[in-house]
Amino acid sequence: MDSILLQILNGLDKGSAYALIALGLTLIFGTLGVVNFAHGAIFMLGAFCAVTLSKVLQLSFVTIDETKKDFLGNPLKVETPYVEAWFGPEIGASIIDWAVPLSILLAIPVMIALGLLMERGLIKHFYKREHADQILVTFGLAIVLQEIVKYYFGANPIQTPPPDALLGVANLGAWFGLDLPYPIWRIVYFCFAALIIFAVFAFLQFTTFGMVVRAGMADRETVGLLGINIDRRFTIMFAIAACVAGLAGVMYAPINPPNYHMGMDFLVLSFVVVVVGGMGSLPGAVLAGFLLGILESFASTTWATTTIPGINQIIIYLVAIIVLLTRPRGLMGRKGVMEE
């Protein structure tokens, strides 16, 4: 019982990431009709926002402390981060400590700008072209983005720890007499993801803007006929999708040290999630994201990997193939979306 619950919990963080990326992919596909292979790269850039900010905050100047000597007998060089000098040591240190959550503030404008730039600068010109061309050009963009990151940050994963306060492990089951040790940051991540998913759905459900977008997803031409400037709203939708993926990346940085190809790794799986959930279905994307994340977590248990070695690495693909063979439209796919 404990171990089953634990595996479910373990699947939640990856599931959250899949769900957030798949949500953005579905939004873009549903509104703009574009398959965005660069969406994983946005996730990756989000994670590197966190890396960048924590590096920037740690920028230091060097002073020489004449009163102390290092082991060679020379005057000791002391590195003081600028933030500590500006805000005083205590506040400065806690700003550095909280670099990852603070990166959200940085990531939101960066991601929105990036989304707008991508849509206006590139994707816009591909609405009328074949899906193959859309796939290819965004694939090219994904390579470019990840290679740029590789150039500046190197090929190795970069450790980006969460704030000390959120570093430990909490026993979630203590109240119920169960033993469920679980890293606090992952709880934070799950709550954060849930919040974003909730916000996106609420936004689509309760605002006029969201209503128009939903109508546009169902039938773009009719909405266009009503004289509503649907294109501009779709541009904003693209920026929102980019923002969602970017934030998912920011908060994921402490879970898995970011590297330049993490976007590609997540993209392929997120596509599988979208397909399993049903192309064009937002709830389907979220549901499938969590389901597959949990499934992967179960497949990673020692029991599973000793029974079938490596099952954790292929389980998602296997499930996707089975789902597509039995339910070609995915779990919650609508009829008529990408049928011919």
Place this chain on the structure above:
Amino acid sequence: MLGLNKKDSTLLIVVAVLTLFAPFILNPFPADSALAQFNAGYPDLMQRFVVFGIFAIGFNILFGLTGYLSFGHAAFLGIGSYAAVWVFKLFTYNVVPAVILAVIIASIFALAMGYVSLRRSGIYFSILTLAFAQMMFALAYSVLSNPKFNLTNGETGLQVYADDPQMFHRAGLPDLPHLFGLSMRATYDLDIGAWSFSFNAGYYLCAVVMMVVFYLSIRIFRSPFGMMLRAIKSNQTRLNYTGLSPRPYALAAFVISGAYAGLAGGLMAAMDPLAGAERMQWTASGEVVLMTILGGTGTLIGPVLGAGFIKYFENIFSKINDAVLHQWFAFLPDGMEDFVVFIIHPFVGKGWHLTLGILFMLVVIFLPGGLVEGGQRLGKWIKSRGKSEETDKAKIEPAE
């Protein structure tokens, strides 16, 4: 000739001449001149040209004719390589059975993968093939490489060891892949004055195979089957309402292109008896897509051009480092020189993938028809200026 019309025969002859004389054509610069770094006439690179040429020709039969964009063809390349290396390990270093088995195994996998993937079209299809290929990669990289059952030897890559059975290996035969005793590494070097040319057995084997499969692809393009494939790309609805189900045609095209990829993988192993999972990764699949669109999707010669172009520049770009750049731009004033080198630096050496990505985008945005279309446009432009001189590019006639 060989059942081809005049235009296609000319094309085939041009390709045959170019491949047979490649050791000369690709080595235009004297061996110890400064420009020798632009030579491409050494066996290893020439082998890559033709092997990837085969891969791209096959991919074009699927993507160019039917329009189904597969993101998983590198899997077949890898499968072909693994199959060939296993033949080397278990039976013999002779490349003939190895390559034949590579083609067969890759075709079987292509049949299974195509059967499932082709149930959907458009982007679904692309994503499905991508998922399949990633699964194959995971299988090869880790799953099928464990102490209990080691099929792929994981990260190290599959290779031939001294204690492998090699049942039909005899003393006197080379301890390397060979064709009935002729080692694939056998190379004859010819020095003429300052020039040096090498003729490599492995290259010529691959070149002959490429000409055969190129000929086959011309036949496929001109056949009723090829017409049906183009009809699939053009309008599946009409095909359905003409009493023909597109699926068996698309599946046949998928298996053929998978077999081509397996052949390329088998030859790759025959040139260097090693198979690693990295050649199955989806970036490798993306590369063959780029070769095809860069050369010209749906044209006969395009994929070969694209493969040569990319492999050549990959080679050149990877060799360029800061020292080389400084040497090139030495004529500029100092500050300018450093600045130019600083700008170019990210794109060369290890930055080849960045260049590749940018190239990818530029081609899709500005030149969807690839080099062949570019050549045609150039040809038309020259003609419209009243000059009737034949350019090299004009030789690349539209395939369709």
Place this chain on the structure above:
Amino acid sequence: MGILEVKDVSKRFGGLKALSDVNLSVAENTVHAIIGPNGAGKSTLLNCFVGKLIPDTGSVMFDGQSVLGRKPYEINQMGISRVFQTPEIFGDLTVMENMMIPVFAKRDGHFQMNAIGDMMKEKDIVEAAEAMLVDMNMADKRHMHAASMSRGDKRRLEIGMCLAQEPRLLLLDEPTAGMARADTNNTIDLLKEIKDQRDITIAIIEHDMHVVFSLAERITVLAQGTPLVEDTPQNIKGHPKVREAYLGETA
């Protein structure tokens, strides 16, 4: 007993009843028009004939065999060809190749893996396709890209491609929609010629009354998913119910 027998066909889309209890019989070697105001269910009905939609209830029999549950290409093999509202042709192929594909389909039936032969050396195919192009008055356009032709020529090619299969039933879905007057008249002339010269049954869905009354021998009027009346063109013209359904709709 007609060549196409439709019995009690109903079809719902969610809450919308598109067809309810449609009964229809198309007699062999006639031109049968199905008319009706927008949203009357004409296209839905047609899609039930060709396998694109499956009705919720009822049966559709072609020449004594049910077409329900069969794929479009299987139904086509039974002898039903369809012309679409916007011409569906192979735009990337030449006119000649467009015509060769249905001729191949007619000769070979199902999937043929003929990957080595040269398609232009298939004498019988080339001749049959050329003959049909001559019939369609398009022989001079044979090397053109199909996509680059005018709307009227595309329609002509599409009809030719359907005829090349020698179907027993030809379905036309608003064949003159979106056409200029001259093209419309050409299409009417072409269809008249086909009707006079070939043993073929034609079922036509049309909005343009001029087209309907120049071609049809029987007319079924559909309104709100049910057949209102079926009769000869003369009687239909004066029928009060039809005037009501039509004039009420368009006035």
